[in-house]
Amino acid sequence: MKKTIYFAIIFMMMIMSFLYQVPTLFLSASEVEPQAVYFGSRFCQVCQALEETDLAFERLEAQGVIVTKYILEDDTSYTKLFRNYQFTYDVPQTSASVPILFVGKSYFTGRQAINAAIDDLTIQTLSQTESMPDLLTAPPSDFSLIYFILLGFVDGVNPCAIAMLLIDRKSVV
Secondary structure (H helix, E strand, C coil): CHHHHHHHHHHHHHHHHHHHHHHHHCCCHHHCCCCEEEEECCCCHHHHHHHHHCCHHHHHHHCCCCEEEEECCCCCHHHHHHHHHHHHCCCCHHHCCCCEEEECCEEEECHHHHHHHHHCCHHHHHHHHCCCCCCCCCCCCCCCHHHHHHHHHHHHCCHHHHHHHHHHHHHHC
């Protein structure tokens, strides 16, 4: 009887030790550092064409580039992450739209630029030679609730209505 209890305890200890080791055997997607980061939108026709017509991500995968894709409508936190990437890479406001691909210390915006960089292996070269910079936190937006309230009051002032009130008073008096 004691032998079966010892055997059962040893067997349980082996199973428990195996169960605690299993998670270290698998590498989850969150532990893989991306070589490129893409931001797109579900409602952007250029983003859809880049993915469905041009097969950009399949071509990058064939080149061995690990791309993390963020679709801005999927999660509200992606908008802040997008602003942080724009701030880190010093993206000008004129280029601050989707689709945009960050790789190494560079970024590519627009369908033509991204496709050209994939075709001439620029993205593959940058992903293998340059690491992505540490992400900086973007400062808060310039607009606040006070600005929107003030803009509402300014918008509410209708110069035509004020002129009509002044003209009507003069004609009555």
